[in-house]
Amino acid sequence: MTRLLLLAAFAVATPVLAQEEEAQSTQPQRVRSVLLYGDQQCPKAESPDEIVVCANAGDSPYRIPKNLRERTPGPEGTSWVRRAELIDEVNRVGMPGSCSPVGSYGASGCTLQAIQQWAAERKAQKARESNIP
Incomplete structure (x- = not known):
């Protein structure tokens, strides 16, 4: 009976282990965050394992934002x-x-x-x- 329960638990846990291994292999190796000012363009990823996240930060890094001026x-x-x-x-x-x-x-x-x-x-x-x- 105990062997049957262990076998059932292993059978249920096997798909979860396979999903974790698959998720780890598809995650990017590098995530780069970039702040853009003015008319700057978002840079392209240097490799397929990289994700570039861009955010528009306003006119200039040295200016007070317009809503605070x-x-x-x-x-x-x-x-x-x-x-x-x-x-x-x-x-x-x-x-x-x-x-x-x-x-x-x-x-x-x-x-x-x-x-x-x-x-x-x-x-x-x-x-x-x-x-x-």
Whole structure:
């Protein structure tokens, strides 16, 4: 009975051993990973036992990727001085120089606000132009 079980176990394990030997003989001997920059072409395999894996890494190895170049300002990058200025602007509604239809002399700040907005847009445009490679 024990011999029969051993013979059955060996018969079941034989195809598995054959598959492992076959898989080992067909595996490539060398795998080469290449990072490509700009218009570089993927190199050809030097032998049939070699696999070349290519990945496009962007324009140049010395450049910051485009998605990381321009930072959009957020609350975490705003200084405390600017935060205090924003609070003052919000609380100025109805006061002279506030550019609001509420309160006495509220419309007096509309021209000043338009000039400040224009200056900020111009400054942002110059900053974007200076970042162009």
